Amino acid sequence: MSILPQPLADTLHRIAATLLPGSCLLCGGDSHAAVLCAACVADLPPLPAAGCPQCGEATTHGERCGACLKDPPAFQGTLALFRYEFPVDRLIQALKYGHQLALAAWFGERLAGIVTAADHDLLLPLPLHPDRLRERGFNQSAEIARAVSRHTGIPLALASLVRTRPTPPQAALPLKERTGNVRGAFECRADLAGQRVALVDDVMTSGATLRECARVLKLHGTAAITVAVVARALRQ
Ligand SMILES: [Zn+2]
Ligand SMILES: [Zn+2]
16 A cells, blocks of 8 residues: 555656656556556456457356347447446556557457467458548557457558548447447458458457448448457446
8 A cells, every 4th residue: 555645646657657667657666667557457348258249348148248139239249347437547558649559559459369370361440530640649459459469460451441531539428429439430451351350459348440341341342341349348
């Protein structure tokens, strides 16, 4: 237990993490040159034991969720590492807005443990609109996918799926408006006939954006689509 008031302790940890390579991004402790220390990794929020086989939403006995029964997405399954809550949310923010690109490599290496080369022919990161890409300087999903590709050998296609219409961030909208917000925002510029594609993103929240991308990819002939995300936000 720290003797410092929490906000001050947090600030000092953040400063320590910036100054000392080899210190954990979350606790500031010695991480042996890794992004996070073993204790913080062990504490990251796991996914529930039972979830919808298609979208990963928590369900009582691992049965398909209501949303997938009512309107099945074009993807067959969802692979995710963590539940999207504290402190995974902070790590994703540190990657996107704090430019902590080492986290993309770290997330990607872990995703590579569940996205297998035997089941996937191609990795497609969720694209950013070119305006957003210029603003941020990088696409976090592409950086995560790059690391997955490095560790699995699955080829990465960076230009096949593009975002042609800028859309307000999904998080700023009520759930029921999210499907309409992203409808028609993506274009596929590759023939994906027979390809088994893993669609890579940082977070899956409502799933509306990934559903729309998968819909477009299916129109281009994919044999199968799996969603691969670092974190899954759950409704409960
Ligand atoms: Zn730590
Ligand atoms: Zn589902």
